[in-house]
Amino acid sequence: MSELRQNMATKEWVIIAKERAKRPEDFKRKDDKGKADIKDKPSYSATCPFCIGNEKLTLEPVIEVKGDDGKWLVKVVPNKFFALSPDGSLKRTQDGVIRRMDGVGYHDVIIEAPVHNTTTALMPVSQVKEILKVYRAFYRMVEDDPRAAQVIIFKNHGESAGTSLEHPHSQVVATPIIPGDIRHRIEEAMIYFDDTGECVFCNMLNDELRLKERVVMESEHFVVIVPYAAMAPFQMWILPKEHASSYSHITDEQVDDLAPVLKKCLAKLYYGLGNPDYNYAIRTAPREMGNVSYLHWYISIIPRLTKAAGFEIGSGMFINVSLPENDTRFLREVDVEGLI
Amino acid sequence: MSELRQNMATKEWVIIAKERAKRPEDFKRKDDKGKADIKDKPSYSATCPFCIGNEKLTLEPVIEVKGDDGKWLVKVVPNKFFALSPDGSLKRTQDGVIRRMDGVGYHDVIIEAPVHNTTTALMPVSQVKEILKVYRAFYRMVEDDPRAAQVIIFKNHGESAGTSLEHPHSQVVATPIIPGDIRHRIEEAMIYFDDTGECVFCNMLNDELRLKERVVMESEHFVVIVPYAAMAPFQMWILPKEHASSYSHITDEQVDDLAPVLKKCLAKLYYGLGNPDYNYAIRTAPREMGNVSYLHWYISIIPRLTKAAGFEIGSGMFINVSLPENDTRFLREVDVEGLI
Secondary structure: OOEEEEEOOOOOEEEEOHHHOOOHHHHOOOOHHHHOOHHHOOOOOOOOOOOOOOHHHOOOOOEEEEOOOOOEEEEEEEOOOOOOEOOOOOOOEEEOOEEEEEOEOEEEEEEOOOOOOOOOOOOOHHHHHHHHHHHHHHHHHOOOOOOOOEEEEEEEEOHHHOOOOOOOEEEEEEEOOOOHHHHHHHHHHHHHHHHHOOOHHHHHHHHHHHHOOOEEEEOOOEEEEOOOOOOOOOOEEEEEOOOOOOHHHOOHHHHHHHHHHHHHHHHHHHHHHOOOOEEEEEEOOOOOOOOOOOOOOEEEEEEOOOOOOHHHHHHOOEEEOOOHHHHHHHHHHOOOHHHO | OOEEEEEOOOOOEEEEOHHHOOOHHHHOOOOHHHHOOHHHOOOOOOOOOOOOOOHHHOOOOOEEEEOOOOOEEEEEEEOOOOOOEOOOOOOOEEEOOEEEEEOEOEEEEEEOOOOOOOOOOOOOHHHHHHHHHHHHHHHHHOOOOOOOOEEEEEEEEOHHHOOOOOOOEEEEEEEOOOOHHHHHHHHHHHHHHHHHOOOHHHHHHHHHHHHOOOEEEEOOOEEEEOOOOOOOOOOEEEEEOOOOOOHHHOOHHHHHHHHHHHHHHHHHHHHHHOOOOEEEEEEOOOOOOOOOOOOOOEEEEEEOOOOOOHHHHHHOOEEEOOOHHHHHHHHHHOOOHHHO
16 A cells, blocks of 8 residues: 655655665666776766866856965856846736736856766765855845845756766755745744644654654754655755754854765765766745744755656645655665765 | 757746657557557456446546446546545644645546546547536536636556556546646736736637648648747647637537547547557646636646656756657647548
8 A cells, every 4th residue: 555645844745665665785776987986987088178277168266265375265156048147127018918028137056066977875974065055155145136046056966867077066046936845835934833832853863763664864964864755766865953944054063064074975876876966955045034943954866866747737745756765765775984 | 969948928938859869650659558459458357446337446436427337427526545535624724934734625536438448549539528518517616616617637648657547537636725736827828918918828728720830730720830939749738729728618619619629639649659658638727716817727638658867856847858849740730520
């Protein structure tokens, strides 16, 4: 018998399809990309726009972190093939059922390292800290900018996760409107708070720590769970223990703690499942929102091991062919402690 | 400059990324699957569970349409690898932030033809009519069944659309809850009706017929448009001209008119873009809802030419790298009239 599980934060139902369920081992990547170690690739590619030495192939950085030697460690450059750009008007126009506005906002690339042949799972923790601080710097850079109603920071790792560039990078898109999906989540969190006086994410985190069944790891400031109603196999949420609605509020101390946690999560995927393609996204409050009691930022990591099909398109629901409790056990057992 | 367009029915914004835009021709499939004609494959496969003669490989049909010769033409069989099944309880249980119910509902396969080497784009119109009538028969079969709060009929064509089986088939999943995404769409349509006293889909349809820029074709009872805020290249909506909120109300006369329209839409993709993978889904009212003034059923066809990535996962928004008006012109020009 399958099971329907509701994510209490988003109120979205997920089908946990036990009849179609695979064993965690079955998701292990078997093609060449899974077997190859990224470190074995060359550290520099002459045609890669993100490699150190090829700076002329990208636009001028808007944020740049330099090492003691004066060379850049992490930087943010405008995307040459941008979906949104800072130029244009915020004015909306309407004629009948036609409503539009200029594609105004930001679409930047965060180049995560000067070398080509690495990925977050393999980087020194110090490098991951710099990336996390650059994410924060972007939020703070646009904190008064009306073109950035919602900042979405995300990473596409691998071809089926939507990237064709190997060089480690993440992206930021700042939209001039609040996407409907994000608004619905905010509304659901408000309703829960109205009912209970409590943050649904804080309650979820505490329940999961009490039940222990879906906790992949825990650090001083963060908890990593496979959500009870995970939408995909091995989905993970990295939740800060201290309530805060926006990533922009993250402290240096929290960054120092988050960096090894993020690295370990991704290393568990890399070593446990053979470098699967994945996306992650930081879910955070809209720019104009203060530190509200009902919303809680987190990072959602989604390995791309299955395909969304007509059912997902037609319903917005997901079918997960893996049991979150099994995924948790599997991920816990991938030993990455020695790598940190 | 890119553009943000809002779908007035769903209130979802889409980024039309002109800087990243391709020409319609660039989407044409270049691999072997694109070049091959499905008709050139064998009409029978000994290992295919859906081929005529292999009935023992599937479960007993719940709906079956027979031809004059007594052989089946179209049938509905329970999915052996079901996500939901009719057995189980509708009772929800909750403990803290854990809310669940049995995976109760339906997950059936609609086998669209007895022969292996065909697809809707290539079938006789008479066969497409039988498929459309079987869809209606399913809705009517469960019209009093509380396990089917929402019926989602969809088709996955091709590997990147989520199917591994070549034999022409579509699927039906009936969920015991109304998916959040569908509820949000209903709410938006109600708000529009509250504001205007009119159905947003009727208005959209009439505006598009007046503007003509995005109308791919028109028949007596249906209009095919590329939505103004299309979420993907070559997305099409087939909208009935007469207001009705559920597909279950479709008349025989409308089916007779819809069959060639659906075939032509899919033939335009097949011949124009080289047999691209696609999904379609029927968007229709929840089972318990009467024929309400504010909702309008339609079929949404989504070719799978681009990949959803971290931005889509993190925001719920889509980036469309093709201009709906260009897609419309391209689709209009693919001549399929002689094939009907």
